[in-house]
Amino acid sequence: MIEATALSKRYGRVNAVDSVSFKAEPGEVLGFLGPNGAGKSTTMKMIAGFLAPSAGTASVCGHDVLADSLAARRVLGYLPEGAPAYGEMTPRSFLDFIADLRGLGGDHRRQRLDFVIARLSLSAVLEQTIDTLSKGFKRRVGLAAAIVHDPAALILDEPTDGLDPNQKHEVRALIAELAKERTLLLSTHILEEVEAVCTRAIIIANGKILADATPAELLARSRYHNAISLQAQDSIAARAALDGMPGVSGFELDEREQRLYVFPQGRTKLLADVVGDRLRQRSVAFAALRTEHGRLDEVFRSITAPEAKA
Amino acid sequence: MSLVGAIFRREFSSYFATPLAMVFIVIFLLLAGAFTFYLGDFFEIGQADLQVFFRFHPWLYLLLVPAVAMRLWAEERKSGTLELLLTQPVTLWQAVLGKFLAAWVFIGVALALTFPIWITVNWLGSPDNGVIFASYIGSWLMAGAFLAVGSCLSAATRSQVVAFILTVVLCLLMLLAGFPLALDMVRSLAPQWVVDAISGLSFLTHFQAITRGVLDLRDVSYFLLSIAAWLFATVLVIDLKKAD
Numbered sequence: 366m367i368e369a370t371a372l373s374k375r376y377g378r379v380n381a382v383d384s385v386s387f388k389a390e391p392g393e394v395l396g397f398l399g400p401n402g403a404g405k406s407t408t409m410k411m412i413a414g415f416l417a418p419s420a421g422t423a424s425v426c427g428h429d430v431l432a433d434s435l436a437a438r439r440v441l442g443y444l445p446e447g448a449p450a451y452g453e454m455t456p457r458s459f460l461d462f463i464a465d466l467r468g469l470g471g472d473h474r475r476q477r478l479d480f481v482i483a484r485l486s487l488s489a490v491l492e493q494t495i496d497t498l499s500k501g502f503k504r505r506v507g508l509a510a511a512i513v514h515d516p517a518a519l520i521l522d523e524p525t526d527g528l529d530p531n532q533k534h535e536v537r538a539l540i541a542e543l544a545k546e547r548t549l550l551l552s553t554h555i556l557e558e559v560e561a562v563c564t565r566a567i568i569i570a571n572g573k574i575l576a577d578a579t580p581a582e583l584l585a586r587s588r589y590h591n592a593i594s595l596q597a598q599d600s601i602a603a604r605a606a607l608d609g610m611p612g613v614s615g616f617e618l619d620e621r622e623q624r625l626y627v628f629p630q631g632r633t634k635l636l637a638d639v640v641g642d643r644l645r646q647r648s649v650a651f652a653a654l655r656t657e658h659g660r661l662d663e664v665f666r667s668i669t670a671p672e673a674k675a
Numbered sequence: 676m677s678l679v680g681a682i683f684r685r686e687f688s689s690y691f692a693t694p695l696a697m698v699f700i701v702i703f704l705l706l707a708g709a710f711t712f713y714l715g716d717f718f719e720i721g722q723a724d725l726q727v728f729f730r731f732h733p734w735l736y737l738l739l740v741p742a743v744a745m746r747l748w749a750e751e752r753k754s755g756t757l758e759l760l761l762t763q764p765v766t767l768w769q770a771v772l773g774k775f776l777a778a779w780v781f782i783g784v785a786l787a788l789t790f791p792i793w794i795t796v797n798w799l800g801s802p803d804n805g806v807i808f809a810s811y812i813g814s815w816l817m818a819g820a821f822l823a824v825g826s827c828l829s830a831a832t833r834s835q836v837v838a839f840i841l842t843v844v845l846c847l848l849m850l851l852a853g854f855p856l857a858l859d860m861v862r863s864l865a866p867q868w869v870v871d872a873i874s875g876l877s878f879l880t881h882f883q884a885i886t887r888g889v890l891d892l893r894d895v896s897y898f899l900l901s902i903a904a905w906l907f908a909t910v911l912v913i914d915l916k917k918a919d
Contacts, residue, residue, distance in 0.1 A: 416918055417917075435764045435766070449758065451754075453689050453692040454692065462684075463763070465678075466764065467764065
């Protein structure tokens with residue numbers, strides 16, 4: 366379990382993190398979303414015990430990060446941003462070093478090292494220096510170091526940043542696997558990641574929590590949530606056909622995709638079938654009719670940059 | 676304590692994983708030899724002792740120890756491994772001590788590799804080996820004090836060049852404080868107790884006392900206390916500047 370209570374960090378007059386509180390339970394993958402400089406990393410560094418909070422506190426599995434810092438660090442695995450590692454070391458000596466610091470010994474140590482090396486497919490590069498590894502391998506070495514002691518709670522700061530799509534996919538699969546019975550907190554500014562791996566998302570900007578909800582709940586805030594979209598050769602005719610239909614409040618045309626969005630009125634749900642029937646009645650040709658779930662990027666923008674919307 | 680050991684081992688082997696160790700040891704030995712034989716006229720003096728050899732050590736350290744010290748923390752900070760290290764279950768003291776000891780022992784290795792000159796004087800004459808042994812200990816202690824100063828300044832910046840220059844300047848001041856030239860200047864301006872206090876703070880005064888063959892507890896504890904004080908300052912500086 367990871368819990369933050371009114372966690373704050375001030376640099377001079379700037380409130381980098383302003384009274385952030387949340388609680389993540391085992392089995393949860395909590396995504397930290399926000400623009401660059403929103404305070405995501407600072408919050409994570411405070412929970413990981415690297416930075417001291419200006420006010421408030423946090424706890425990891427019941428260990429307070431201020432009062433019992435070492436105990437909190439013992440149960441936590443932490444991957445700092447960019448997965449720093451000692452470049453002149455090999456992955457094997459680096460993981461050995463981390464295992465030393467984590468106090469692993471005997472059979473357990475061997476098992477854990479074998480496990481992380483196998484799970485992150487590091488055996489081919491074990492004897493190369495970390496400096497010579499590709500970005501993807503470096504990230505994997507960092508992840509291996511973060512989980513070598515089988516931590517009950519895990520904090521990953523931008524674990525997939527800068528990786529290629531295949532590597533991203535791999536890391537996400539690993540996250541999903543790790544999430545079982547663990548508490549996982551990860552930060553990202555890749556929105557698809559939130560839908561792919563997170564069970565809950567916190568949107569943070571200017572050091573404040575602006576939203577704390579499941580990805581589905583966030584999507585429901587989207588303007589496009591429950592809108593009907595379709596592709597029509599003659600979008601003007603389609604629009605004319607649907608205009609004045611009960612429950613329809615407006616239209617939007619995506620020129621690039623030739624896709625017409627039909628917005629429902631208020632909270633009432635517009636049924637795709639009904640829209641289809643109406644178009645067929647008026648003999649307007651259309652294709653790819655579907656109900657939209659919403660767009661996370663639009664929700665993200667409307668929450669974090671309200672002035673841009675106006 | 677095993678954690679200090681783990682950090683010590685990692686740090687110590689990292690010297691030998693990079694060209695740093697080789698370059699440092701070779702330059703150290705070359706300079707030590709050059710100072711002794713050319714500037715110190717080792718052979719012409721015709722004495723079977725290592726006075727001239729040790730006389731140049733403060734100046735040798737002034738140049739070379741900051742080069743080892745500058746990377747201690749500045750590099751960790753720059754590469755981000757500082758965050759990795761300090762989010763492991765280790766205390767700041769364990770980290771500072773482990774890294775310092777690794778660098779200190781490393782310089783000790785370089786110093787120990789000057790042993791041929793010790794053999795040489797024993798072959799040429801019959802020196803007082805007790806004095807030489809004391810001088811080696813004194814030299815190593817002084818290197819530790821230089822290193823502790825450098826450790827603190829390296830923690831204060833992420834630029835290794837800045838750390839190097841600041842360390843050289845500060846160590847130079849600590850040395851000059853015991854130099855007759857500097858002391859004479861103070862003597863003309865201030866009472867004797869001020870002169871004594873300043874000279875008492877100097878690395879040079881205590882090192883020279885040891886090389887005269889007296890391994891006095893006061894001189895030894897001066898260096899050990901200096902090391903402890905500067906390492907304590909290192910801990911404070913890292914703690915204060917973690918966010919940068």
